[in-house]
Amino acid sequence: MADQQVDARGLNCPMPIVKTAQAVKGLTSGQTLEILATDPGSVKDFAAWSKSTGNELVEQTVDGGVYRFVMRKK
């Protein structure tokens, strides 16, 4: 189980990333965040965000049009 969740389903660019960044701020290093999104663009966006911020993308799955990402705070 992730330490916290962000439900960004239905939200469009750039809100899934913005909401994720805000949630990550509240975590301590090593804690995880699970994000649910339906924006297909978020797949590449989360990879870029992870690379740029250093927060690790530890899991990525897709199920019925819902993308699930798990991030670990740097």
Next chain:
Amino acid sequence: MTVAESPVTPETLPAPAADAGDETKPQSLAFICYSGELEKIWAGMILASTAGAMGMPTKVFVTFWGLQAFVKDGKRITGENWMQKMMSMMQRPGIAHRKLSKMNFLGMGPWMMRKLAKQYNVASPAELLEMAQLMGVEFIPCQMTMDMFGLKREDLMDGMGEPVGAATYLGFVAEGAAPVFI
């Protein structure tokens, strides 16, 4: 010399140290928000909020027609002399009152844009602006534009930085911030 005996081709060179440097120090950005039209304000706010989310230190220098969008929505008439007041009459200030540069059709265009945005869960410029501010993006008004349009600090939305000029903006670029002009 071992180096001379085994010439190194560019392909086999180790990754430059700049890569490691990039991770510790993200690229900073210096926006110029120059245009006041809905589509450009929207683009600017999407990029500014995303830059904040990416952890990129970001400053937005707000000038000319861009500054009209950063006047409080409740302000109808701004300025001190009749010409400045007339200007604000002709182009209503505030982020909620932006017009499209094309297909405005007396407000029909922006109305449809906002309607579609709501339907497809696209955040409004005002929402994105708030997010950007929450994530530490700094919005800095142009002193010269404030003088020319007769705008006072209290006319502008809360949380904006000290008014400055072009030299301060170029100073950000000189220090390594990438310029973005919208």
